[in-house]
Amino acid sequence: MKKRIGVYICQCGSNISDYVDVEKVNEIVAREQAVALSKITMFACADSAQNEIIEDIEKQKLDAIVVASCSPKLHLFTFRNVAQRAGLNPYNYIQVNLREQCSWAHSDNPPKATEKAIKLVMAGIERAKYSQALAPISIPSVNSVVVVGAGIGGMRAAIELADMGSEVFLLEREYFVGGRSSQWNELFTTNETGREVISRLYKTIMEYNNITLFTGAEIESKSGSVGNFDIKVKIKPRHVKPDCKLDWDKFKKAVEVCPVEFDDPFNFGLTKQKAIYKNFPSEFPEIPAIDVEHCTKCMKCSDICSDIDLNQKEEVLNLNAGSILLTTGASPYEPKEGEFGYKKIDNVITLQQLKRLIELRPDVLTYHNKKIQNVAFIYCVGSRQVDGENRYCSRYCCTSAIHTAIMLKENYKKINNFHFTRGVRTYGKQEILYNKSSKQGDIFFQSFDDSPTEVISVNGQTIVKIKDILTTDKELEVVADLVVLVTGMVPRQNNSINKILKVPIGRDKFYNEIHPKLRPVETVIDGVLIAGSCQAPLNITESVKSALSASSKVNSLISKGEIELEPTLAEIDDESCTWCDKCQSVCPYNAIDIKEEEGKSIAVIIESNCKGCGICLPVCPSNSIQLIGYSDVEIESMIDVLAC
Amino acid sequence: MEEVITAPKILVFSTEKISDPAIDLAGLLKKHYPPTVYTINIPCSSAVKSRWVLHAFEAGFDGVFIAADGTDCAYSETCTERTGELVKKTHELMKDRNIDPIRLKMAAICSVCSEPFVKHMKNFVAALSN
Amino acid sequence: MTQPNKFDALIIGGGIAGEESALNLANMDYKVIIVEKDLSIGGKMIHLSKVFPTLDCGACITTPKVSETARHPNISIYTNSEIQDIEKLGENNFTATLLEKPRYVTEDCTGCQICEEKCPVIVEDQYQWNLVGRKAVYVPFSIANPRIAAIDIENCSLCGLCEKVCPANAIDFSQEEKRSNINVNSVIIATGYNLFDPLKIPRYGFGKFKNVVTAMQMERQLVPTRPYNNVLRPKDGKMPDNIAYVLCTGSRDETVGNPICSQVCCMYSIKQAQLLLGALPMADVTIYYLHIRAFGKGFCEFFQQAKGMDVEFIKGKVGLIKEKENGNLILRYEDIQKGKVLEAEHDLVVLSTGILPNTDYSSMFKNINIEQDDFSYVHQVDELCCPAKTSIDGVFVAGTSSGPMDIPDSILSAGAASSETAGYLKGGIR
Amino acid sequence: MMSIIIINSRIDNSMAQINPDFAIELKKFGALDFNACYNCGNCTAVCSLSDEDNSFPRKMIRLSVLGLEGDIDSSVDPWLCYYCGECSETCPQQADPGELMMTLRRYLTSKYDWTGLATKLYTSKLWEFGSIFLLALIILLLFVFFHGPMTTELTVDGGVKLNTFAPWKEIEIGDWIMAGLLSFFLISNIINMYYKIIVKRKDVKIPIKLYFTEIWKLVLHFATQLQFSKCDTELSGKKYSINAYWIIHWLLMSSYVLMFAMIVVFLGWFQTDIIYNWWHPQRFLGYYATAGLTIGVVYFYIVRVYKKSEKSRHSHITDWTFLVLLFLTTVTGILVHIFRINGLPYATYYMYVIHLMVMFPMLMIEVPFSKWSHLAYRPFAVYFNNVLMAASKRINKKTEY
Amino acid sequence: MKKTIDIIKQKRTVPPGVKEGVKMFNKLKKEIFKVLKEKEMTILEIANEINADVDSITFNLMTCLKFGTIEVGKLDDNDEYYYYKLKNR
Known part of the structure; x- marks a missing residue:
């Protein structure tokens, strides 16, 4: 039992103190017997405050500390570190969430928020009282990574990881590498073609001994955990002999x-x-x-062709990896039938189709054998939907459409481009492209959310109508030879892999990172990272940046040969346990074994396997299992304080 | 706001990786729920012991809400099932002690389900007040 | 104390990008040196209020990174210092001249601020963007790192009071500039950006009309360590109730030589508008915009949220600002949707100033030229595949040194820089 | 070769057909990068002549980009702009709105001209210079065949007997024919302008009375160019010598009008063989007009060469032609005067012919078809605009009650 | 112990603007304190009272606020201007 607890109540600037009377909280908390000192700080996380805590721990001989500030998701590790630096065991630190779950949630009712805050801090103190000194568990880690998706991001990450000395398994679901990038011709802003970029990367990859590329490969199952994932990979047959010199x-x-x-x-x-x-x-x-x-x-x-071998069978490989990096990319939004005339009017296509069309018809732009002169681009299809489900902006499409329009004018004669936008978002240096396309005579229109652009077919002519706010809400019409739907990005439709990996998905249905600024490429699942457009719509440069960013995180995670894990484990009370196998049967990690001791069978926890989920706790008929940090005494004493 | 003072007290068992972030998000978005809702977080919703729930009732809580991981659980696919079982078991124990089963509730709260969480809390408070 | 003079990586700039790169490299066991010209690390981000689109406070996110950086055993930090020149001697081999400027306060300083109380000099506080005064001896700002005082010798009256009162005997006027050579294997440029100076657009009246402020000044007014007791007008301390934002001040504007979009102003203005509505519940906020660039993850939703809070959005660039006698301002603009030129009165105007390159890096490289792009940012020679690569092998770029970007993008860019640097360092060893 | 397409503007149920190629067409009249416009409205906001009723220039740029010819043709806004250049100077996209307005004035001049000559003169150098030479040739030939005796005998004052070589009565007949032609073209063009600006607009009905109540504005603006003085550039915090510009412009305009009147209406009084004292109104007014023209021409020549201010940064070929012709007319006029009073008969005669060879094409081309026509179009535009405004205000008032 | 201030004094002279600034600030501060001794005032009232530029009053008053010699009183009736007062020590 801890008897000299230090309590710090953070104002969080004003985030907490605006709604919670921190003085009052401090006053009441200070009366608690086990509390050796309690203080109010402006920013508990600031360096000066941290140093103050360290000084207090050392001078006042504190045996546990409680910081009542923001969500532990933000600063649990910050303060555990503080404790450690002061020579206190980091697990004698308890964080109380006064901001997200009190001051902000109850900003409509400050007196009640204060009341709740007092109880929350008191509960934290109770928890601190029973807190144990723990040492993190260190588990060995293999220095190898599975990178899922050999698009530009995955390929770049593979190269960088290999450079840094990791063994890389690069998995691609398709038979060929390159992902979306290989489908595009000139890319903004360098005008290198997607194909050139991909072949450059592919050739580099082939030079590395420590990158193994699998095409037609999908993860079938995953077991193990960070540092030591066992991954089963299913490889589709290619039906062409691998080392053949093909005629x-x-x-x-x-x-x-x-x-x-x-x-x-x-x-x-x-x-x-x-x-x-x-x-x-x-x-x-x-x-x-x-x-x-x-x-x-x-x-x-x-x-x-004798090099073709239709007898090849599906293979299953076992890979052992310390970490998994997902660079599975995104898909273009597929417009619904009838959305802006898609699939109803025959000259309505998507931007992605247009990009392919340009490559397929290098000399004269035709579609359905008709020469194209007037091209109408309709922006934000499948993005920024007011009523639809994709409320987000897909980020890359404005620039991509404008870049394509510039290509059209440069490649073909007498093209007129009409852009039906909802406000052009060529952010950053991409603005130059917008500038260029305007100067080359492209005409931009803009509509507001409440009166969207319409595509109609009249007497065989396809007409695009807009109430153009740039022309004083005048209604304008363009007869278009080709209507191009500038479709946004959506997560990959076939997302079978996440049935296995279970990475959290955000509001926009893309993978969710832990924190966009603090930990932008990590997920809540230890050892599984995300990068590129599987996380949010991104352009190529941005995808590569995030892939590289993830590479350095992966490297610092697995390259040291061991990983420190949370010591939150289940514990068996040998006295009361009378082996019944219930706990073993529910444990998802095979972390419970049976052993003989003093003539009776009892359960035993395999520490490296236990994830501390606690599934085994309620099933024990004799209540012989406690989860460290969540023991009955801790939980129940907290309940007592909160209830009173 | 007099009626708030008499509002039923609710204990929420949230889970560190899934439902607690949703409750955080509710705060972040300033979506208000009754301040008599207290949260204790645990790693996984299938770790809640019946004795904790019963202890909460004894200590004076009017309701207990398990904000379950549901299918999002990072630990086990059987999480929903397991949590369901422990709720069922606890309900039985409650019946033995003459506690109205309405006072224990469980619902899956995903990591961004701040709105459903707030709704659940309001409904639960309303149900308990009756 | 002997300082080591050999490092795996030199990081120029201790803002959020520099810190992220440094931490990544240090976590991979590389020895890193950060050289920061300011008195504290943390860059511009540490001064921000809450940041979009999650509205968590800038300081809360920066300070742990700052203290982690400051404490990391593999990272050496030099504040108030500059890199004067860098010479490339060969692969994995650079030599640089480090200039440490005198702070006139030693590391014995405890940040007690007694000297500050006694100092008779008042000058404009650059960390509060000149909204309030500071002393000639001062702790830069409350969450500075290192949190030790410095003497602004240009404005010092040489009265010597500080030295007399300092309980730690930390004042040392005998300090002089110190030059030393360091040897590094690689360089990361993370010098960040400058903000556009609205004095260059005289028709907005900045400087002349005190109630025309920059967004950074508003940002300071919105943080807990703000210069005033509330959000107030700098002219007469009135609580504003009708605030205008003028977007694209110094961005997307050829006449000031910055044709590109600064990428963050729309979002930070929308954010400030939301915060203002929180701080001043009775206030109206109007944002005059050209296009709202809400492109990132969660941005569009954030923009909609602002609309839901009744922030008014008017499409049209403000052409002209005039001042009335009571300090209110008349904005002349064309409401594009109405197609009419109109005038509106506001009692506070915030200029959402854009981002300009900080070209300090360009003069550092002595025997080899570092290429700049058309806008004087560091040129990314292989933007699509190696976004951190510059025209010099072994020199990488992180954050806004390569172009305008927001915080998440800067952090990713810094991640890319650290990863490419690590690859380069390993490649050199192999 | 305009590929007529695509945009149907359904306002007023009239189909205004135009096309993106309009921009290419407009560039022949001088417009620069107006396509670069991203519709921020800065130009309109900084323009001191723009107001709620007439917001320009952005709207004109927009119409030009879209090529909504119908709306452009019926617009008075280009005439309300006096090109202080503020918009171009502050345009963030450097789309040069001021120069677009100038271009639109050229374009409208050509549109008002039903003969189509103006279009040719503006867009083809061959037409421009060809017609100058043709008209000059006609004058030359007329003199070759019909000139009076080239006497070397001097008057009692020692002056040349110009009226013997070119009797003012005969010249006046020519003047009247010219004035008749000029008036015919100019008036018919103004009627065309009236048709485009007012008649074609169906949404406003104009009570006849308004034409009379507003007419004083026509006179006022013609005589003073009042609009011009409102063209205030102080707002940007930068002061131009806009007042000097206005004064000199007015000096030039008044000198021109005076000279025109003296030549066409009072030729008998103006072209005398008698040498009056310098303070005699004939000489005094002549000197005033000559000085005004010289100062004006030289001033505008200098500003166009040095391009110091925004408004003189860009010069269309026709701007130069006009200045050169005006300059030559003035110089030859001065020379005729000098030669005459100094008793140099042949020099006087030849110079007189040259003077007319320059002046006639200048007037015939510039007044109805080119630059000089703005002298008439501007005040009329202000007048029409006021009529329209007054009419629509009446309508608004009615609907209010 | 030798004071290092003497060392720097040999190397530097104080720029004239600095001395001027110190004098100005002290003068204004004195005046502000004088009028605030009477009663709480808003910035506009202070400016009227001592006949000085409003914006320089704001700047210097806020500086005093920062260094804790002045504190904030209540808001005026229109919720527009704060009253400021001397801090009781």
């Missing part, structure tokens, strides 16, 4: 004879694809693939 003429013939034809996802359905394919000649890995989902195994191709 390209034969490959072309094989493609010709393939009877299967379906909408080509790489070209967003603008063209047809065969079951045996390569999206473009310089795609990597060099050898083609046969799409297992569509192939009918008619053997026609293998008759032509």
Whole structure:
């Protein structure tokens, strides 16, 4: 039992003190017997305040401290550190959440908030009284990473991690690397093509011995934990012999004879694809693939080309990794049928389709055999929806559409671009592109949320209508040869991997980081990091930045050979335990074993496996399990204080 | 606000990674709920012991709310099931002690479910006041 | 005390980007030196009130990072210091001249501020953006790190009182500039940005009309350690009730040589508007904008939230500001939606000033040239694949030195810089 | 070669058809980078002539970008702008709104001109210089065939007998024919302007009375260019010599009008063989007008060369033609005068022919079809605008009650 | 112990503006204190009373507030201006 507890009540500037009478809290808390001192601070987290706490611990010989400030999610580790520096065990530190769960939540009722604050601090003191000194558990860590998704972010992260000395397993669900970037031609702002960037990265990756690339690979299951994940990876057969020197003429013939034809996802359905394919000649890995989902195994191709092997089977690999980095990217929003005439009016396509179209028709821009002169871009399709479900801004689309419009004018003669925007968001240096497109004669319109742009078809003409606020709300119409829906980003539709990894998902359905500023690439699941557009819509540079950022976090996590873990474990009371196996059967981590002691069977906790979830606690018929930090005495004494 | 003073006292068991962030978020967004709601956080909702719940009633709480991880639980897929079982078990124990089962409630609160949380709290308070 | 003079990485600038890079590298066991020209690390972020879009307080997020950086065994920090020149001797081999300017206060200072009380001099406090005075000897600001005093010798009356009263005997006027050579394997430029000076747009009357303030001045008014007792007008201390924001002041403006968008002004103005409505419940806030650039995660929702709080948004750039006798201001603008030129009266005007490059870095490199982009930011030679790479191998860029960005982007950019630096350092060893 | 398309503006149920190529067309009249406009409205906000009823120049830029020709043609705003250059100077996109307004004035001049000549003169150098030479040639030929005796005999004062070579009565006939042509073109163009600005507008009905109550504004603005003096640039915290500009502009304008009157209406009084004392009104007014023209021309020449102020930064080819022609007219006029009073018969005769060869094309081209026409269009625009405003205010008043 | 201030005095002279500033501030401070001794006042009232620039009163008064020699009183009836008073010591 701790008897010299130091209590610090943080004003958090005014965040707490505006609603909670901190003086009163301090006054009441100070009367508590176990409290050796209690103080009010402006910012408990400030360096000076931290030093003051250290000084107090040392001079006043405090045996536990309570800081009543913000959510422990922000500063638990900050103050544990403070305790440690003062020579106090970090687990003798208790944080009370006065801000998120008191002052802010009850800013409508300051007297009640103060009352609640007093109880919360008292409960914290109770908890501190029973707190034990704990030492973190150190577990070994393998210096290897599984990077999921070989798009530009994943590839960049793989290279950097390999540079820093980690073993990298790069998994790609598709048969070819490059992700979305390989689908785009010139990229803003350098005008390098996506294909060039990807082949540059691919060639670099091939130079590393410590990067292993798996294509057609998906995670099937995960076990273990940070430092030591066991990951089962399912690898789809490619049906082309891996080390073959492929005869390209034969490959072309094989493609010709393939009877299967379906909408080509790489070209967003603008063209047809065969079951045996390569999206473009310089795609990597060099050898083609046969799409297992569509192939009918008619053997026609293998008759032509001996390098084709339709007998390849699905493989399952076991990978051992210290950490998992998700760079699974995003998908373009697929407009609903009829949304701005999509799939109802035949010359309405998406921006992504247009980008493919430019590449497919390098000389004259045609669509459905009609020459295109007037192109109408409709912005914010699937983003910033007032009633729809995607309320967020997709960030990259304004610039992407404008950049594409510039490309159109540069590549083809007599193109007129019309931009139906909801306010152009070419932030930062991208503003220059907006400038350039205006100067080249592109016409911009802007509508407000309450009267969106409309696309209608009249007598075979496709008309785009807008109430243009730039022209005093005048209603304007453009007859367009091609309507381009500037679609935003949505999370990957097929997100089977998260059924396994369980990374929290945010309001916008993208993966959620712990904190956008403090820990922007980490998730609440230890050892699982996120980067790139699986986290939020980002452009390429931003994706790469976050991927690289994640790389350095991964490296500092796993490269030291060991990872320190929370010592929050279950404990078995040997006396009362009479082995019944209930706890073992519910434990998701195989952390409970049976042992013989003094002639009876009792349960025992395997420390490196125990995650401290406490699932075993309620199932024990004899109440023989306590969770460290959440023992009956701690919880019940807190309940007593809160209830009175 | 006189009626608040007599408002029922509620103990919430929240979970560190899922429902507690939602409760934090409610505060961050200044979504108000009754100040007689007190939270104790634990790692996982399937770790709540029946004796804690019963202790809470004995100590004077009018209601106990388990803000469960639901399917978001990072520990176990069986979390919902487990939490459900312990609630069922506790309900039985409550019946033995003549405690109205309405006083223990459980609902899954995801990590951004601040709005549902506030709604649950208001409804629970209303139900307990009757 | 002998200082080591060899480091794995030199980080120029101790703002949030520099700190993040330093921490990442230090956590990977590299020895890092941070050189900061200001008296405290923490950059501009440490002075901010709550930050968008989560509205958690800037100081609360910065201070733990600052103290973690300051305490890290692998990080050495030099404040009030500058890098005068850097020479590249070869791969993984740079030499730099470090200039430590005298602070005239030794590290024995406890930050007790007794000297500050006695000092007779009052000058404008740069950390409160000149809204209030400070002494010639002063602790920079309450959460400064290191939290020790410094003497502003340019404004010192040389009365010697501070030295007399200092209980720690920490005042030392005999300090002189100190130059030393350090040897480093890599360099990260994290010199950050400058804010646009609205004196360059005379038609907005900044400087002449005291109730026209910059957003940074408003930011200071919104923090707990604010210069006044509430949000007040700098002219006469009136509590404002009708506040205007003028966006794109010095951004997207060729006439001041800054054609690009500063990326943060829309959002910080929306944030300040929300905070103002909290601080002054009766106030009206109007934001005059061109386009609202609410593009990041949660930004759009944040913008909608402001609209829901009845912040008024008017599309149109303010062309002209005139002052009335009572200190109120008349803003002339075209309401684009109405297509009419209008005049509106406000009692406080906040200029949402843009971000300009801090070009201090450009003169540091002696025997090899560092390329700048068209806007004088550090040129990213391989922007798509290696966003931190500069024209000099082994020199990387973090944060707003490569272009305007918000805090999350700066932190990611700093992460990228640390990762590329680590790759470079390992590559050099291999 | 305009690819007519696409935008239908449905205001007033009239289909205003225009196209993005309009911008290309407009650039021939001089406009610069107005496409760069991102619609911030700064130009309108800094413009001291812009007000709630007439907010410009951004709206004109917008119409030009969209190519809504109908709306542009019916707009008076370009005439209300006196080009202080404030908008261009402060335009964040450097889209040069001031120069666009100037361009639109050229464009409107060509639009008001039903003959189509103005368009040709503005957009084709061949037309511009070809017609100058053609008109000069006509004068030359007229003199070659019809000039009077080139006597070397001097008057009693020692002056040249100019009226023998070119009797003022005959010249006056020519003057009247010219004045008739000028009036015909100019008046018909103004009627066309009236049609575009007022008649085509269906939303405002104008009571006849208003035309009379507002007419004094036409006179006022013609005589004083009052608008101009409102063109205040102090607001930006930067002072131009805008008042000097206004004074000199007025000096030039009044000299021109005076000279025009003396030549066309009072030629018999003005073109005499007698040499009066210098204070005689004939010589005095002549000197005033000549001095006014010289100072004006030289001043505008200098500002256009040095490009110190925003408004003189950009000069269209027709601006230079006008200045040069006006300058040559003035110089040759002065020379005729000098040669005459100093008794140099041949020099006087040849110079007189040259003088007319310059003056005639200048007047014929500039007055109805080009730069000089703004002398008429500006006050009329102010007048029409006032009529419109007064009418719509009446309507508003009615709807209010 | 030798005072280091003497060392710097040999190297530097005080810029004239600094002395001027100290004098100005002290003068204004004295005047502000004098009028506040009578009663609590708003910044505008102080400026009227001592006939000085409002903005320099604001600056210097707020500086005194920062260093704790002046404190904030109540708001005026229109909720516009605060009254300021001398801090009782």
